[in-house]
Amino acid sequence: MIDPFKYVVFKREELDELLGEIAGVDVNHVTSRFAQITLDDALVIRKQDVFASQALYAYAHQILTTIEILNNPNLSLENIDTDYLQELADFFASQADDAARQGGMPTP
Numbered sequence: 370m371i372d373p374f375k376y377v378v379f380k381r382e383e384l385d386e387l388l389g390e391i392a393g394v395d396v397n398h399v400t401s402r403f404a405q406i407t408l409d410d411a412l413v414i415r416k417q418d419v420f421a422s423q424a425l426y427a428y429a430h431q432i433l434t435t436i437e438i439l440n441n442p443n444l445s446l447e448n449i450d451t452d453y454l455q456e457l458a459d460f461f462a463s464q465a466d467d468a469a470r471q472g473g474m475p476t477p
Contacts, residue, residue: 370456371456371457376408376411381400381403384403385403414468416467416471422469423465425461425464425468428461429465430458432455432458433455433458435454436451436455436458
């Protein structure tokens with residue numbers, strides 16, 4: 370199951386300040402500690418961004434295209450969990466719908 374709460378996104382500067390206040394430590398210490406645990410392979414698409422819904426729909430549709438290819442009886446691909454791919458596509462399509470409601474461009 371897709372867990373939308375698996376990751377938390379903050380503006381780094383605001384989080385550094387908040388944790389520095391909570392812990393009572395220097396903000397530079399907090400910043401250097403974050404550098405050790407930051408995910409280097411992640412990015413953020415803000416749903417309010419004018420291009421967000423289209424980007425998320427494109428991602429969802431790519432997953433659906435992959436499912437169609439994998440379900441092609443002329444291919445012999447094994448051990449592919451298309452149910453998970455469907456769940457993933459549905460999740461990103463839902464996020465795209467949400468982004469479209471939050472001020473992005475209309476649904477394509």
